[in-house]
Amino acid sequence: MSPKPLIVQPVLAVQLYKPHPQTSWRPWGGIHTQEDISKEQARIQDELKKLQADSEFAIQTRPLVTLSDPNKAAELGKADHDLMLIYAANTDLRILEGLTNPAKWTLVFVRHKSGPVYLWYEIAHNRYLRKTVDQFGQPGVDHQDVVVDRYDELQWRMRALFGLKNTLGKRIVAIGGASGWGAGGQKAPEISKTCWKMDIQTVDYPALGELIKKARQNQSLVKYCSDLADRYMKETGIKVQTDPQYIRNAFVLNEVFKGLMDKAGTDAITVNNCMGTIMPLSETTACLPLSLLNDSGYTAYCESDFVVIPSGVLLHHISSLPVFLNDPTYPHDGMVTIAHCTAPRKMDGENYEPAQIVTHFESDYGAAPKVDMKLGTKMTVIDPDFDNKVWLGFEAEVIDNPFLDICRSQTDIQIKGDTDELNAQTRGFHWMASYGNYLRETGYALKKVGVGWNNLSRPSKA
Template structure:
C-alpha cells in the first residue's frame, strides 16, 4: 500500500498592531524542513514495525493550493497529512474521496499544529454542526500516536487488498439461505469483487485429465505420504482420499493460475465435487490456506468478503465456520475445513477424518491452540450491520458435527451476541483485530457492533 505523507504549513509575515499568524509551531521554511526530517524518521520506524506491505514515500512540503493539487493527482493509496498549518483550501485539495485519507496532529511534546485546534469545527464540520468533508471523518484523525496510525494503516491495507479481489467460483457464486440470494450482487457492487464463474462442466474434464496423468498422481501420492508422516498428523480415513485431495489441490492451483488470482471458492462442496474429485474438498482447502491462498467452501458471499478482509488485516489464514447457539458465555464453532497454520507460522495438530455429513473423503480436525485470543466476525445478509467479538479458545471438543470444532469463550456481552447475530456463517482468525475491522467497514458504510467493547 502506497502512502504519500505531506506536511502542510505557512510562513506568515509580521504586521504591526494586528494578528498576523495562526496557532502552531511550524511558521518558517527552516522549521518545516526540521519537521520534515523528524516525520521521515518517525515514518521509517513505523514502516519497520509494519507486518504488512507498506510503501511510505518521501515527505513533501506543501504551503500552496497549487502544490496540493499536483500531489493529489499522484498514484498513492493513502494521503497522510501532517497538518501543521496552511489553510482550509490546502487540506480540501489534498483530500480526495476516491482515496484513503489520514491526518496526523501534534499535541505533546510539540511543536503544536494549527489543526490540532480547528480540524473538527473548520475542516470536518465547515463551521456548522454537521460533518461536511467528503473522504474523511473524525475517525481518520490521529493525534500523537503512531500505534494508532499503524493499526489504521493495517486496516486500510486490508480493505485496499480486498476491494476488487478476483475470486474463482467453482460452480458459481452464491449465498447461504433466502437472505443470501443477493450476496453475489452485494459482493460485486459494494466490495467490487471480481467473481469468475467456473462451472463444473469445465472442472470435471480437468480433474479427469489429472487422474490420467500418472506422473502427477505419483507426485501427489508422495506429497500425501509426506504430509501424513509429519508430527502431529493422525490418519483416520482412507489414505487414497488424502492422495486425491492433493490431486485436487494441483487442479485448483492450475485454475487459479489461469485466472491470475490466489482466491477460490467451491459451491455445492457437500455433493457435486465429491464424485468427480474422488474425495472431498475439505483437506484441499486446508492445505491451500496453510500455503497462503484464500480458499473457501460453499461459495457463500455473505461471509466470504469478511474472510478476505480479515485475512489481509491479520496476515493469517482464516476459519470460515458454522456457529451454534451462544450460551453461558460460550459458543461452539465448527466446519469440516480449517487451516492448520492459524497463526501464520506453526502447524496445529490435526486428525484427518471423513467429512461428517457424507462420511466420505478427507477432512481435518484441527486442534486449535487453547487460550488463543480470536477475532470473530458475524456478517449480516444485507451487509449493513455486522457483529464482532473477541474470544478465547477454551476447548477442542469431538461432537457429532463438522470435524474442526472449537469452544470459544465470548469476551463481553454474550447475551447481546445471541440477540444480535444475523446471517449464518461466521469468520475467525487468531489475534484481536476488531478495531481494524470496524475502521475498515466504516469506509464502506457498514457498521460493526462490537459486543466485546467495554461500556463507558
C-alpha cells in the same frame, strides 16, 4: 500472489509567517523557521521508515511533499495514491481541503507532544471536520481520520485500509458458481459485485471434472502429489484416521485448484455444492485441499457463500493470517461452538496446530482436518448480515477443542460480550474467525464502504 501494497502520499502542510507590528501575525504551532521545517521533514521521513519496518503489511510510501499552495494541493489530491497522509502543521484550511479527495482515503496527523506542536491540533475538529458549525462537513473523512502523535494509531488504520484495498475488486474462482446461504443469501453474489466490486469467475463442474480426470491421468503429477501426501502424513502433529488414499487424492485436487487460480490470475477460490459433486470426480473431499490452500496464503472457502466470503477476504488481508469460515451454534453461558471441516492449521501464520485427518462428517468419506486450536488464544469473530448493512463482531478466546458428532474442526470459544445480546443481534448464518483481535480495523474498513459495524466486545459506556 502477493497482496497489493498500500500506496501512501505523505504531505507536510506548512508555511512560514512574517512578523507584523502591533497585530497578531502568527498562528499556533512550533514551526517558525526554515530550519524548523527541515527538522520536521527529517523527523517525518524517519518515522515513516520505522512505521514501514514495524508493519506486517506492505506499505509503499511516496516521497514526502511539502507545500503551502492550494492549487498544488488540489492537484496532488488527484494523484494515484491510495492514502493521503497529511501532516497538518500550520497552513490554512484550503490546503487540507485540496488534499482531501473523497474518492480516496485521507488521514490527518497532528502533533501535541511528539514534536513541534501543530496549529491543527487546535482546529482540526472545528474548522476542518465541521467547517465552524456543529455538523460534520468535510466529504470523505470524519473524527476517526484524525490522529494525534501516535504512530500505532496510524498503523492500525493503515492496516484496515490495506485489507480493504486488497478486498475491493478481488477476483475469486467460484467452482459451481456463486451462491449465498438460505433465502436471505440469494442476493449475496450481486452485493459482492456491487459493494465489494468482486470479480467472480465461474468454473462449472463439467470443466472441473475434465481437469481432475486429466490430473489423475498424469502419472508424474500423481507421484509428486503422493510423495507430498506421504510426507504430510508423517509430519509432527498429524494423526491419520482415514484411508491414506483419500489424502493422496486430496493433494491432487489441491493442484487442480491451484491451477484454476493461476489461470484466473488470483489467489482466491470457493467451491459450491462440493460434497455430492466433487466426491465422485476426485474420490476424496474438498475439505483438506481448502485447508492446505489457506495454510499456504490463499483464501479458500467451501459452500460459495458470498454472504460471508467478503468478510473472509477482508479479515485475511487485515490480519495477514489464515481465516476460518465456520458454522456457529447457539451461544449459551458465555460461550459458543464454531465448527467446519476446512479449518486451516497455520492459524497464527507461522506454526501448525495439531490435527487429526478424518473423514468429512456428513458423508463419512474423504479427508478433513480436525484442527485443535491453541487454548487461550484470542480470536476475532465476524458475523455478516444477509443485507450487508450491519456486520456484527466480537472478541473470543479458545477454551476447548471437543470431538462431537458435528463438523470435524470444532472449537468452543468464550464470548467477550453479552451472550443474550449476541443472540438478539445475530444475522446471516456463517461466521468468519481468525486469531488475534482485529475488531477496530474491521469496523474502520467497513465504514469506508458504508457498512455498519456492531462491535459486541466494545466496552460499555458509563
